[in-house]
Amino acid sequence: MPSLRALQSSSTVYQGRIWDVVSDTFSLAPGTEPLTRDYIAHPGAVAVVVLNDKSQVLLLRQYRHPVQMDLWEIPAGLLDVEGEDFVAGAARELAEEADLEAADWHVLADFFNSPGSSSEAIRIYLARTISWIPEAERHVRTDEEAEIQFRWVDLDDAAAAVLEGRIHNPSAVVGILAAQSAARDGFAALRDARAPWPAHPSQRGR
Numbered sequence: 001m002p003s004l005r006a007l008q009s010s011s012t013v014y015q016g017r018i019w020d021v022v023s024d025t026f027s028l029a030p031g032t033e034p035l036t037r038d039y040i041a042h043p044g045a046v047a048v049v050v051l052n053d054k055s056q057v058l059l060l061r062q063y064r065h066p067v068q069m070d071l072w073e074i075p076a077g078l079l080d081v082e083g084e085d086f087v088a089g090a091a092r093e094l095a096e097e098a099d100l101e102a103a104d105w106h107v108l109a110d111f112f113n114s115p116g117s118s119s120e121a122i123r124i125y126l127a128r129t130i131s132w133i134p135e136a137e138r139h140v141r142t143d144e145e146a147e148i149q150f151r152w153v154d155l156d157d158a159a160a161a162v163l164e165g166r167i168h169n170p171s172a173v174v175g176i177l178a179a180q181s182a183a184r185d186g187f188a189a190l191r192d193a194r195a196p197w198p199a200h201p202s203q204r205g206r
Contacts (some may be wrong), residue, residue, distance in 0.1 A: 008034055012041075018078070019043070042120035044200045046090040047076035047171035049108055049179045050100060050127045057158050057176060058098060059167075061149040072151075072161075073169040074176075076122075079200075086200070087193045090125045096139040097148065102127035105193035109178040112199070113170055121199045124175040126182070126190060155180055 006027045014021035022041045025034050050058040059072045077093035079086065087105055094100050108124040141148060153161070159180040161167045167176065182190055197203060 006030070013038065018080075040118040040120065042118050042201070044079045044121045044123075044202070045076060045113075045171075046079060046086060046093060047074050047122060047124045047175055048090050048094050048102075048127050049074055049124060049175040050094065050098065050102065050130060051155065051179065052128075052130060052152065054152075055155050055183070056152040057155050057179065058100075059151045059153055059158065059172070060097060061151070063144050063147060065144075067168075069168075071169045072167050072172060074124075074172045076171050085194075086123060086197060087125070090123075090127070094127060095133055096141070097145065098150070099133050099138045100127075100130050101133055103129040103131075106187065106190035107193060107195050108182065108190065109174050110197060110199055111170075111174055119201050121197075121201060122171055122174075123197055123200070124171060124178065125193065126179060126187065155183065 008025045008027065010022060010024045012020050013023045020041045021038055023036060023038045025036045027034050052058075058074070060075060061070050061072055063070050075094050075097040077089070077097070079089050081089065081092075084092075090105070091101065094102065104127070106126045108126045110121065110123050112118075113120045113122055155176070158167070158176045162173050162176055167173060
């Protein structure tokens, strides 16, 4: 559950194309000196571990300019469509980035990407029973996404790549290791795809 502290003021100090930087002044407890913290106000994101019937996970190789590297990732994207259902957002990203749709969805893990500097919350789904979207209906990828390369990798091999330091994207790291762990009981302990997500920015304080 959120641990709300007394907020004295909040202002946007930088407005960007995708996210803003906010400055909050708050108190940890009544009578204590106020603190000021700047952070990225983020709409949240979803990511998808896609497993086929051979227990292979889909990895995407994409250029990420802030780190100036091509990274192996899983399909993912911002929850930047107003009022969009979280699962619908994940399905949209899966279609746009990988030309796939899935009939079977579960929640794998929820995490904060960088809680000391960003409000971003990420939910990772497991998607199975997949099928290709007809070519005529596929999303046209542009910019960095136009360079995406695809690879199906055995789940255990992908987990080994994480532990060997060959996969660096945080959603991929968390998602792959969570999927490997969940596979031990045949994914029986996973949450429903529409399980509550109180950590998402739109749900905090409710």
